[in-house]
Amino acid sequence: MQVVFLNQCCILGYDRLFFSLSLFISIKFLQMNTEVAPLSERITPKEHSPLVLKMTRQKGQVVFIWGESCCGQKKDGPQTAPQRVCSEEFLAVVRSLGWKLSIARAPQVFKPSPKIVEKGVNCYEPFSVFATCENVRQKVAAAHDAGAFPMLVGGDHCLAMGSIAASLERQPNLGVIWFDAHADINTPLTSPSGNMHGMPLAALMNLRDIQKAPGFEHRYPILKPERVAYIGLRDVDDGEKRLINEMGLSCAFNMDDLKRYGMKELVKQVLKKLCPTGTEPIHLSFDVDGMDPAEAPSTGTPVADGVRLHEALEMIQYIRATGCLYSMDVVEVNPSLGTEEDAEVTITNAQLVMAHTLGYTTTKAKL
Numbered sequence: 001m002q003v004v005f006l007n008q009c010c011i012l013g014y015d016r017l018f019f020s021l022s023l024f025i026s027i028k029f030l031q032m033n034t035e036v037a038p039l040s041e042r043i044t045p046k047e048h049s050p051l052v053l054k055m056t057r058q059k060g061q062v063v064f065i066w067g068e069s070c071c072g073q074k075k076d077g078p079q080t081a082p083q084r085v086c087s088e089e090f091l092a093v094v095r096s097l098g099w100k101l102s103i104a105r106a107p108q109v110f111k112p113s114p115k116i117v118e119k120g121v122n123c124y125e126p127f128s129v130f131a132t133c134e135n136v137r138q139k140v141a142a143a144h145d146a147g148a149f150p151m152l153v154g155g156d157h158c159l160a161m162g163s164i165a166a167s168l169e170r171q172p173n174l175g176v177i178w179f180d181a182h183a184d185i186n187t188p189l190t191s192p193s194g195n196m197h198g199m200p201l202a203a204l205m206n207l208r209d210i211q212k213a214p215g216f217e218h219r220y221p222i223l224k225p226e227r228v229a230y231i232g233l234r235d236v237d238d239g240e241k242r243l244i245n246e247m248g249l250s251c252a253f254n255m256d257d258l259k260r261y262g263m264k265e266l267v268k269q270v271l272k273k274l275c276p277t278g279t280e281p282i283h284l285s286f287d288v289d290g291m292d293p294a295e296a297p298s299t300g301t302p303v304a305d306g307v308r309l310h311e312a313l314e315m316i317q318y319i320r321a322t323g324c325l326y327s328m329d330v331v332e333v334n335p336s337l338g339t340e341e342d343a344e345v346t347i348t349n350a351q352l353v354m355a356h357t358l359g360y361t362t363t364k365a366k367l
């Protein structure tokens with residue numbers, strides 16, 4: 001099977017790149033109160049490390065899969081995010097980085113779910129979630145089949161079931177980096193909310209109790225616990241803590257770890273675990289609530305004291321530099337929450353994360 005990794009090599013006219021990026025930066029980025037390098041240092045020459053070149057394919061195609069869903073939780077709004085995140089201005093930046101791009105819409109499917117009568121089973125809209133994730137799975141699969149890099153733009157985090165399932169079907173050894181304030185490994189028996197955006201890892205690992213969710217009898221290829229790493233955790237439910245221990249999810253870094261060791265060391269540990277030979281494919285599931293609410297205020301379940309934007313971008317650069325990124329999600333932007341300014345900040349930062357993944361660099365990141 002052909003393996004297509006995220007292309008690292010940007011062969012571009014730097015004048016053009018500089019122009020459009022500095023436009024983008026000056027309009028959007030500089031409005032924000034974040035630690036970014038001065039303009040003159042933002043655009044660095046492309047990296048020529050042997051590792052990067054080894055993994056490099058032809059300059060590629062990226063497909064933005066619009067996961068227009070909100071059914072994984074109960075707040076209206078995340079379904080409107082893809083269109084705002086993939087603004088014309090943002091798409092122009094992506095093109096200027098040398099990518100060919102296309103958009104594949106994966107609209108939410110509403111499917112009435114059976115009433116759950118079993119005591120202790122808490123699960124909201126499972127039929128809609130499954131059908132919507134199936135839509136996403138097909139779109140991500142089509143992007144892989146076309147040799148493109150699939151970037152899912154959510155929508156809520158339940159959609160990762162679809163995107164990761166599609167990547168796992170092609171790469172059974174896929175490693176998943178779960179960047180999130182939450183562990184998202186609840187089952188209908190442990191979930192405090194019943195929201196399935198808190199359950200995607202349980203579904204992907206096919207934990208026994210996930211089958212209490214109607215429609216979730218095992219359907220996905222299985223993600224092995226040792227192929228998962230967390231970064232950013234700080235709001236983990238008791239049932240999830242138990243599951244993390246039982247499943248032996250040892251690569252789980254919380255905010256204390258980040259403060260103690262720094263992002264560089266955390267990513268080093270994560271890559272040592274998931275990508276030990278420098279060739280294993282990686283999926284990055286980026287929930288904007290992994291970032292601090294100051295950086296991503298418009299999100300459904302914000303948690304204080306999170307990862308700062310510059311740390312998140314540092315993480316992205318290290319992951320990108322492996323040349324092993326195979327697919328990605330950017331989820332949980334909800335433009336309907338907070339003020340319009342909150343929505344703008346959240347959208348801009350999601351765009352920054354995506355632009356960095358696609359080769360835009362602000363710093364020199366070397367592990």
Ligand SMILES: NC(=[NH2+])NCCC[C@H](N)C(=O)O
Pocket residue numbers: 157158180182183184186191192193194195197198199235237287289301332
């Ligand atoms: N992807 C997310 N934002 N997840 C939030 C989950 C919150 C909580 N642990 C729950 O299961 O309800």
